[in-house]
Amino acid sequence: GAVVSQHPSWVICKSGTSVKIECRSLDFQATTMFWYRQFPKQSLMLMATSNEGSKATYEQGVEKDKFLINHASLTLSTLTVTSAHPEDSSFYICSARVLAGESTGELFFGEGSRLTVL
């Protein structure tokens, strides 16, 4: 099946620094990618929908200036957590589907990136 690769898997950073997480679709082109955040024992929460060649669509309550999303190509979307603080520590997961608008539920997920902000 389709593969989505996410990097880095783990990152520890100091408060105030910025962290970039990459999400790549390895064997297909993804016009749309999704970024989720998951706190311990909680559900995945959609942060934003990343659209290739256009601005991302952010969910209510997600600061677009803090979580910068760039989807410059059909195989790469990046999430940059700017000026990270300890409360941003979480598990960030990207996902993609093969065809935009496809009405199926199988999203292919990246392996996730665990961010710890000290």
Add this chain to the structure above:
Amino acid sequence: RKEVEQDPGPFNVPEGATVAFNCTYSNSASQSFFWYRQDCRKEPKLLMSVYSSGNEDGRFTAQLNRASQYISLLIRDSKLSDSATYLCVTLTDSWGKLQFGAGTQVVVTP
């Protein structure tokens, strides 16, 4: 109110036993329903879709009740490898925005 609600568990199940749990959803416009499995500190993976008439995939049976807005998952002959968190997921539009429940933890014991 959360859009998708699940009993967090854990459901402690002896190996070989049957376990079942439900998930309720609040959005009557939800179009599609799925069960995902998530192992600790890993990404979710699709277990099965849930069809209106109910469907079975090996030891797993899923049911959908649109009138009462819930779906269920039943696992027969539980294996140790079934230990995981099972996420109930709904899809309300064709562009892929999924709503996830917080998950039901299942622990299968020898």
